[in-house]
Amino acid sequence: MKYMVTYDLMETVRNTNQWLGASAKALASYPAFAMLPNPTVQWMAAWGDVTERSFERMVAKPDWGIHxxxxxxxxxxxxxxxxxxxxxxxxxxxxxxxxxxxxxxxxxxxxxxxxxxxxxxxxxxxxxxxxxxxxxxxxxxxxxxxxxxxxxxxxxxxxxxxxxxxxxxxxxxxxxxxxxxxxxxxxxxxxxxxxxxxxxxxxxxxxxxxxxxxxxxxxxxFGRRVTMGQLEKTMIQQVGFKYKGVGRKVYPGLLQLASFISMNMETHSRAFTDQIQRVALGEASDHDKHNRFYDEYLAVMDMxxxxxxxxxxxxxxxxxxxxxxxxxxxxxxxxxxxxxxxxxxxxxxxxxxxxxxxxxxxxxxxxxxxxxxxxxxxxxxxxxxxxxxxxxxxxxxxxxxxxxxxxxxxxxxxxxxxxx
CATH class of the missing domain: 3.40.50.1820 (Alpha/Beta hydrolase fold, catalytic domain)
Known part of the structure; x- marks a missing residue:
């Protein structure tokens, strides 16, 4: 997994999900769909909104926001x-x-x-x-x-x-x-x-x-169970051509995030499902509790x-x-x-x-x-x-x-x- 193709594949998956979310949000937001009283359209827009924001956060450094x-x-x-x-x-x-x-x-x-x-x-x-x-x-x-x-x-x-x-x-x-x-x-x-x-x-x-x-x-x-060879083989990749650190060996932030989420998969799944529902009902806001937490939690960096x-x-x-x-x-x-x-x-x-x-x-x-x-x-x-x-x-x-x-x-x- 230490080669650039693996790193680029993860970034491709992230980028694709961000694009799918943006596309779903844009499509479901067409004025013409407002004539159709179908909750599926609202849910689609909400899913797109939450998905786009979630995957976009993963490559953005948060601002300190202390003014x-x-x-x-x-x-x-x-x-x-x-x-x-x-x-x-x-x-x-x-x-x-x-x-x-x-x-x-x-x-x-x-x-x-x-x-x-x-x-x-x-x-x-x-x-x-x-x-x-x-x-x-x-x-x-x-x-x-x-x-x-x-x-x-x-x-x-x-x-x-x-x-x-x-x-x-x-x-x-x-x-x-x-x-x-x-x-x-x-x-x-x-x-x-x-x-x-x-x-x-x-x-x-x-x-x-x-x-x-x-x-x-x-x-x-975990540190006791795995060998250093196993860690290097499964966790270390090389930065792809998209970034200035091309070729540098890293423990990718996206891979770390996958590990974080897998430890509490049920909790995170429920949190995102509930947020989609809140967005669909118009009850969510840009700085609500969910967004404040996940804006930071999903923003990961390569080590x-x-x-x-x-x-x-x-x-x-x-x-x-x-x-x-x-x-x-x-x-x-x-x-x-x-x-x-x-x-x-x-x-x-x-x-x-x-x-x-x-x-x-x-x-x-x-x-x-x-x-x-x-x-x-x-x-x-x-x-x-x-x-x-x-x-x-x-x-x-x-x-x-x-x-x-x-x-x-x-x-x-x-x-x-x-x-x-």
Missing amino acids: SFTCDDGKDHLVSVETVVERPFGDLIHFAVQGRPAASRRVLLVAPMSGHYATLLRSTVVSLLPDCEVYVTDWKNARDIPVSCGKFDVEDYTLYLVDFMRYLGPETHVIAVCQPAPLTLAATAYLAEQDPAAQPRSLTLIGGPIDPDATPTDVTD PAEFYLSTVERIFKGREIADNAFTVEGSPVDLGKITSVAVKTVEGSKDDISAPGQCVAALALCTGLPPEKKASHLEEGAGHYGIFAGRSWRNNIRPLVLDFIDANSGGQDAANTTAA
Whole structure:
């Protein structure tokens, strides 16, 4: 499956379904059909509308959609997204609030590179903006990166984070969400040994697989069941001629999406059937609950093959982070070298992706860190998404994270109030 023809075949299927949806919508919308009181015509138009939008989303990067918010002065302030560090595989972006004095809390939000864009953290960013200067790792779609830019594996990812932390300086507070947690911990340890003056003040790890075997899930079981050869043969393809990354080996976003949907096929099928019915009855809207969710969920990106394969091999199978045996460019990265960066872990009791126990394992690995610099929180009743973007995050976890940041802000003003 690693050849371009397979990649192009998937894109052809997607494009064809988008065209079929657009055609059905256009045909059923002819004025002449309005004279025929047949619900089949309305259903056809609704099916076309939902189908076109669904398949069109799959190749479009969602917009952040954060344009303004009301500050403490009672005025609406515009928000602009600025690229402050530009790299081939990912940029460091800043959400600049126009007309507001710089917030004392500087936060680097490390987004996952796991099939979806960084915009998956939109609500997390919105919740932090009133109290923080927010920077986010904005990873790029591998299909759009020319082969001439070279490889990108877990070591390259770690060095990107090192560069971003160096750019932001030592007064930074890092929050890593899910997949990047192990590599963010490694990047912090790398700085602790190589460039101590550039270390962040604190590190918050949310629902990440520091030790995947601490509490096995379907995700970790899958990593154990398959061999690396099987993964490369069944998951890796080459980008077709339609995109700038032609020839680059990737784990295609469309293939990832198929896996996501297959895990809850009945739920997704019901959701789309219900949406078609709502469109036919005129009860749907452009930004209703269904569209808000699936506009993000269906927007997938290709992952560099070497990053995906090295993540499975080194983080899940080899447990290099869990065993403190990770290396970057041949040099060992000792997590015990972290001695001054405060570390907090956050887990959800109902997280079925990174189950409780996997993330908190980070604290035991930081053998050089005094107990007063370690903290953990288990959110009862929260699933994976809820611990960084849902009600649990907004009402319970976010205030705790801001308190943790303030308690470890050094020379910064620790008297900031945490908005509810």
